[in-house]
Amino acid sequence: MTVEIDASVNGLLNGNRRILAKTITLIESSLSSHQILAQGILDRLLLHTGKAVRLGITGVPGVGKSSFIESLGMLLVEKGHRVAVLAVDPSSTRSGGSILADKTRMERLSSDSRAFIRPSPSGGTLGGVARKTRETMLVCEAAGYDVIIVETVGVGQSEITVSSMVDFFLVLMLAGAGDELQGIKKGVLELADAIAINKADGDNIEKAGRAQKDYETALHLLRPVSPNWSPPVLTCSARELTGIEEIWAVVLKHRDIMTLSCELDRNRRSQSLSWMWSLVEEGLKDRFHHHPAVRQHLPQLSLQVESGMLSPTAAAGQLLFFLDKS
Numbered sequence: 001m002t003v004e005i006d007a008s009v010n011g012l013l014n015g016n017r018r019i020l021a022k023t024i025t026l027i028e029s030s031l032s033s034h035q036i037l038a039q040g041i042l043d044r045l046l047l048h049t050g051k052a053v054r055l056g057i058t059g060v061p062g063v064g065k066s067s068f069i070e071s072l073g074m075l076l077v078e079k080g081h082r083v084a085v086l087a088v089d090p091s092s093t094r095s096g097g098s099i100l101a102d103k104t105r106m107e108r109l110s111s112d113s114r115a116f117i118r119p120s121p122s123g124g125t126l127g128g129v130a131r132k133t134r135e136t137m138l139v140c141e142a143a144g145y146d147v148i149i150v151e152t153v154g155v156g157q158s159e160i161t162v163s164s165m166v167d168f169f170l171v172l173m174l175a176g177a178g179d180e181l182q183g184i185k186k187g188v189l190e191l192a193d194a195i196a197i198n199k200a201d202g203d204n205i206e207k208a209g210r211a212q213k214d215y216e217t218a219l220h221l222l223r224p225v226s227p228n229w230s231p232p233v234l235t236c237s238a239r240e241l242t243g244i245e246e247i248w249a250v251v252l253k254h255r256d257i258m259t260l261s262c263e264l265d266r267n268r269r270s271q272s273l274s275w276m277w278s279l280v281e282e283g284l285k286d287r288f289h290h291h292p293a294v295r296q297h298l299p300q301l302s303l304q305v306e307s308g309m310l311s312p313t314a315a316a317g318q319l320l321f322f323l324d325k326s
Helices: 002-013 017-028 032-048 065-078 100-105 126-142 157-163 186-191 202-220 244-260 263-290 292-307 312-325
Strands: 053-059 083-088 115-117 147-152 168-173 194-197 233-235
Touching (some): 002 032, 017 032, 032 126, 053 065, 053 157, 053 244, 065 100, 065 244, 083 157, 126 157, 126 263, 157 168, 157 186, 168 244, 194 244, 233 244, 244 263, 263 292, 292 312
Parallel strands (some): 053 147, 053 168, 083 115, 083 147, 194 233
């Protein structure tokens, strides 16, 4: 196993895309042997991670995320960056699908050797998908990708999850779609480091300008994520490639400010601790469901709770007692 870990680490540090894809497959695997191997590789790579710009992007359906990410990604590779696009897709945990369609929509970017696009794994839970995305992000950084874009496909809990693993969280919005909040909850706006109104082209330019003022007003009513940063509202068009350069400039400005104030380092340390505790909680839950006594008594206790013969509190107490005895 040591020889295999050495070969994988050396290949990743040399930017070998085949080994990168193979390592991510190990990370996504549920086999314990694969998990042990993946963890051995990750442990060796940690010293070679943390230097990339970590950018999270979300937006309502139809906002043009794929087009925007492709336009931004192409801009960045032309600037000499290497870009990895990952995804957190809670819908895949229900349907068993993935966002492979996004890869086909980003035809130019996916065919560029300086970019790497990876759909989220199917199955499991949002927490499990997020864990694999975090680990994939580290592997991509070690492989030399200096910009990591994490896309969230759904609107809701996945936004909070993605914001907890990136340095800059960008919310894409549309203008002229009726309700200007478009189903985006206040909590998601509070997470935003910037809002970009996409599709600001043609007849939509004037609407985009009005929406920009509306969102600027809305953000003034919210407490910013950082005392050192006030989220700007920008307009852009992924189709006409306008405003993309300005958005990247904002990302870099934010990074400079966060670095000088040491907030970037503090945030990443906090994210690492939060990640550790989420793994602890996930591990405890997994061990609970695999405990022999729990598996033996859970069906009967569930029936008793459903029928009203036993209170949920009493049933939970009995199940937890089995763990205390082990």
